[in-house]
Amino acid sequence: MNDGPGGPGDQAAYDVVVVGAGVVGTAIARELAHHDLRIAVLDAAADVGDGTSKANTAILHTGFDATPGTLESRLVRRGYDLLEGYAAATGIPVEPLGALLVAWDDEQLAALPKLKAKAEANGYDRTRVIGADEVYRREPRLGPGALGALHVPGESIICPWTTTLAFATEAVRAGVDLRLSTRVGEVVAGDGDRPHEIRTSRGVVRARYVVNAAGLWSDELDRRFGHRGFTVTPRRGELIVFDKLARPL
Template sequence: MRCFVENHPAESFDVVVIGAGVIGCAVARRFVLEGARVLLLEKGADILSGASKGNSAILHTGFDAPPGSLEVACMQAGYEEYMAIVSRMNLAVLETGAIVAAWNDEEVAKLDGIEAQALENGVSDVRRVTREEILQREPHINPNVRAGLLVPREHVIDPWSAPLGYLTQAVQNGAQAVFDAEVKTAARVGGEWIVQTTKGEFRASFAVNCAGLFGDQVEQVFLGKASFEIRPRKGQFVVFDKPAASLIRTILLPVPTERTKGVVVVRTAFGNVLVGPTAEEQEDRIHAGVDETTLKGLVAKAAELVPALGEVPVNAIYAGLRPATEKKEYRVQIDAVRGYITLGGIRSTGLTAALGLAQHAFRLYSNAGARVIPLANPVWPQMPNLSEHRERDWERPGDNEIVCHCELVTRREIESALNSSVPARDFGGLRRRTRACMGRCQGFYCSARVAEITKGRFENPLSVGVSHE
């Protein structure tokens, strides 16, 4: 089943979702499961083309979120639902736990407050750990660590397969998705929205704005003014090569500041170690460049926390943008009269909160008087596994031509990604579905074969020897 349509001007949907990041994919899924006819519009060529493609992939418990906030409620609801559907959709969880590590007297003094906040948020399994306990658990950590707070249920997930799974389930249960469909105008006429896009005109009774870095601009289009202002915040990351994974098993979190959660050291589901992000304000909503000075600083910070990381080669560098606003909290509102919901200002916790935000959006929709009947027997897709701690496709029997030797990606995986219900529509989308060209050679050896396999499939073909995101 193909998930995208060129245009259906005569068809009217119950809900149009703007944006195919992790929030938009989760919202599309929730509304479809509840029985709504859903259309998703994405200005990019594929899902996760904006802020959602770059994050630290941590499944958060909400232990350090503002007590009583919508953020903590959605994070915890999202965490609970994700864990409930993991086996049903073949999603990944790398169970690591996390330690908030304190390195000086000032940071040690803050641990009591962090623990109290965690308990207030219902995360009752946190506990203080001594220097000796930390070193026993993490023998490669800098022995200058003073103390910490263990958060056992902070884990790592595959940040790309999860939202792909959400949209796949939505599509397999009737949703439609249109890509390269930038919203240009929206008018409320006769109880429905008439939305003009670069792919034509679409109609829906209700609109849910999940446009991330462009959320304020989309709200301006729908309502005539925006209730918030996006202020992009860049985060740069360093990815260490596979040997680094043997040096750490627990997420290392810093004692946070008022402005940022700080730099973390975390294993990835793909067998690497990630260090980052930074927190840098910028005006550009599209381009997230990296700079040598900052990246060297991240490498140095990683080696300071886990000295042996200083001997491991860097596998990749990248930067992502977070849709921060002028306020720290989520910017969620509803205009029930005009049939509009915005889910804005969803920053680093969005990967965890996505399913919870989708639940919240549907409650707002229902409270506005909308009535739909939940699906009795929805389809539950099984997602391909990309995580390193579980069986990979190359280990399975059959024709296992290895296309990408760094990441052990098979031709079967690539062809599956090109022909799935939500097919890869550009090279970035293919990488996120398969890990192809993401290894230590960054596509130097395998990009020619990938270009051959994908010939004629992408609007912008893969050019061998050219750097891609």
């Protein structure tokens, strides 16, 4: 199907088109590929995982600090179990470093038991409040003044690039068409009888179902289908990336 602009592939018809080849879109495509469906993944970028998925903090979260009872709490917990298992099965690098939430004043120290209770309400019962001695035993190079910490043993780091690549590779091997450098523009929304018509920078693609995995642009895509379900409010932030030489710290 991937015969470029102007070729017969431009008029491709699919059961499902996933817009976005980030970690979300590729994971969904991999899952759907187990079914008897014609599936395509479209992404404007030239490679998979080129959006937010390539530029995050790489934490495999336990969900200990989510708001209990929310969808986020449920999904982060479920995602943790699924991704931990998938990483072990496929060899995605994971380092179970654990996390320390350090208290630097009395108010923060007093809040630690509440954070532990919150973790338990989220179904995570392995956190522990530890004293300053144990904090410095675990992190000898931490600056002076720590009064205690909440230790969260399950927090890990996971390679974000390998994760998206693994999902995409499995999806493609299972028959999914991965169409990169393909930006989705206007859409003529279909109905039960007519498929959706998706105009892209590489021709028109038709789909019975569209999965919106367009990350920060997912609200725009939503609007192109005539919905106003949600708005993404991106925020610009700053991360400090240390050299590998700083790793022992």
